[in-house]
Amino acid sequence: MISVVIVGTGNVAQNLFNALEKANDVSVKQVIGRNPQKLAFVTDQAITSSNFEKIVAADIYILAISDDAISVVAQNFKNIDGILVHTSGATSIDELSTAKRPGIFYPLQTFTKDRIITFNEIPICIESPNEDDLELLKKLGNTLSNTVVELDSDQRKTLHVAAVFVNNFTNYMYTVGAEICSEHQIDFKLLQPLIKETASKLDKITPLEAQTGPAKRGDQKTLHNHLQLIKDKHQRELYTLLSNAIKEKHGKEL
Amino acid sequence: MISVVIVGTGNVAQNLFNALEKANDVSVKQVIGRNPQKLAFVTDQAITSSNFEKIVAADIYILAISDDAISVVAQNFKNIDGILVHTSGATSIDELSTAKRPGIFYPLQTFTKDRIITFNEIPICIESPNEDDLELLKKLGNTLSNTVVELDSDQRKTLHVAAVFVNNFTNYMYTVGAEICSEHQIDFKLLQPLIKETASKLDKITPLEAQTGPAKRGDQKTLHNHLQLIKDKHQRELYTLLSNAIKEKHGKEL
Known part of the structure; x- marks a missing residue:
């Protein structure tokens, strides 16, 4: 005991x-x-x-x-x-x-x-x-x-930083998604199966393998159209920064 | 049929x-x-x-x-x-x-x-x-x-933008988390229960309510320590931008 x-x-x-x-x-x-x-x-x-x-x-x-x-x-x-x-x-x-x-x-x-x-x-x-x-x-x-x-304490602190990215920052992505839905009278709950599948994929494959979307494909037309749709300055900044990061990671031309 | x-x-x-x-x-x-x-x-x-x-x-x-x-x-x-x-x-x-x-x-x-x-x-x-x-x-x-x-087409396109945030960008947060783990010989799989819980929380509460972490708390000491630990320039930039966004959203002093 x-x-x-x-x-x-x-x-x-x-x-x-x-x-x-x-x-x-x-x-x-x-x-x-x-x-x-x-x-x-x-x-x-x-x-x-x-x-x-x-x-x-x-x-x-x-x-x-x-x-x-x-x-x-x-x-x-x-x-x-x-x-x-x-x-x-x-x-x-x-x-x-x-x-x-x-x-x-x-x-x-x-x-x-x-x-x-x-x-x-x-x-x-x-x-x-x-x-x-x-x-x-x-x-x-x-x-x-x-x-x-x-x-050890160094590893734990590092793990905590990684946890901030996968938990706190991920939750912030959900927050932005919810804001975009709410601005256009779309039910955020529609995104829940997608959110869960995005998390579940990692049971089988690495996040690098799991990446999809216009930035990964280098699909400039969709990236451009999305930026036209996003009215909030901060959301646009975030969209651009993260799309560029994904493009760079996956070796697409900027 | x-x-x-x-x-x-x-x-x-x-x-x-x-x-x-x-x-x-x-x-x-x-x-x-x-x-x-x-x-x-x-x-x-x-x-x-x-x-x-x-x-x-x-x-x-x-x-x-x-x-x-x-x-x-x-x-x-x-x-x-x-x-x-x-x-x-x-x-x-x-x-x-x-x-x-x-x-x-x-x-x-x-x-x-x-x-x-x-x-x-x-x-x-x-x-x-x-x-x-x-x-x-x-x-x-x-x-x-x-x-x-x-x-309608406008709503669908907007939903698609929100999907990019909650799926593509979230997956990119997982990618950064995996990189940080790998740099320090930590098994990324340790983060999987946290990733799933972060997604599952949304069954019951909004992402705004679900937000946790040092930025949400305005915990400057941890934010400072984390930035000391992150060596990669791009990861630091992302950490700062998203922490500031969360602080701003949750009304903490910058």
């Missing part, structure tokens, strides 16, 4: 709590959050606390809090004997340097309010300077997910 | 052939392609032809060919009595003006070589100046898909 304390009340903390509470061989001993009202998601309110002076004993302490808060909140865990991990893709393990046993437990997924996620396919990236601690983090990861990988 | 002739040998033609051949109340009478070798995908070779002088009688003729070829190939169908449609999102119905009964049958999806798609969730956008023809196109669409919508 791995005993765990979760610190935080946001989307990651809530999703981790839900998943760990259900996991085999894991016992959530405590959930700590500064604001007691935000701890309402914890089914057993007796294990909640807003007092960092009353941290209970556990094998692993998970800081599921915003990046900026990590090094500050970590100060409360100077004297604990368990492993202290954070869940941030972008933050170095060094921000936990005051802990006896620092580590990383980074679930690579986008967590949204009121959306409960199943962890079994979510990669969990772990890190620790200590072999035994790494083993325990791996064991905890495996109670949730089929994919637990060891990455 | 709706009788159909398909013209073309590319991904759209092949996928349409596969789907229409299996559809109830549809009979594929002929598949025409200039290059006989590219007609190998047609199971019954007796219905293939490379001769536009020998077009058989049918209710609907589907030009599933490249945008540039539509108006030229349409010349071969001046005297036919059936409806002549093309399958292009970007091309006006006017390019079929020499036909007696022009129309549009545009399946909104990305078709990839060697990838057979099920049509039932793919929106099919139809257009015709004639009510009866519109009805017949709708009937044909319904043999394949649950979603058949009537759009």
